[in-house]
Amino acid sequence: MADDAENTLILTLEGGPVTIRLRPDLAPGHVERIKELAREGFYDGVVFHRVIPGFMAQGGDPKGVGIGGSDKPNLKAEFSKEPHVRGVCSMARTNDPNSANSQFFICLDDARFLDNQYTVWGEVIDGMDAVDALPKGEPPKTPGKMISMKIAADV
Secondary structure: OOOOHHHEEEEEEOOEEEEEEEOOOOOHHHHHHHHHHHHHOOOOOOEEEEEEOOOEEEEOOOOOOOOOOOOOOOEOOOOOOOOOOOOEEEEOOOOOOOOEOOOEEEEOOOOHHHOOOOOEEEEEEEOHHHHHOOOOEOOOOOOOEEEEEEEHHHO
16 A cells, blocks of 8 residues: 555655655545645645654644644544554544544654544654654744655655
């Protein structure tokens, strides 16, 4: 499935490229949203506003503070039994399970306590070192940013 260019995301960070295998089999609506926003350039230049060592790196708020999203409607939860382990990409949300919009996080370590509560939409298959290198903090003093996010089929 890694050779499926339509379901492969190339996230370019300051530390290098990160290849993410999208999982439409788990979360078709969320994958569609990520692809739509990536194709619109929504994520380009957006920071990772919350990076907690041993837990996760979160970004996707255009304001860079963790309370914003895109102008698109929120998504209905697509929870699955897929475990939140290192490299898994999942959607951030408020207390409302159906509030995911554009913010997402990449697990830096196992976070199984999130299983069945957040929507897993992808997994890092290459470049996890660039994710690990993101500046830490809530928020980091100088947050790492997404230089670009593209669908491999479009590159």
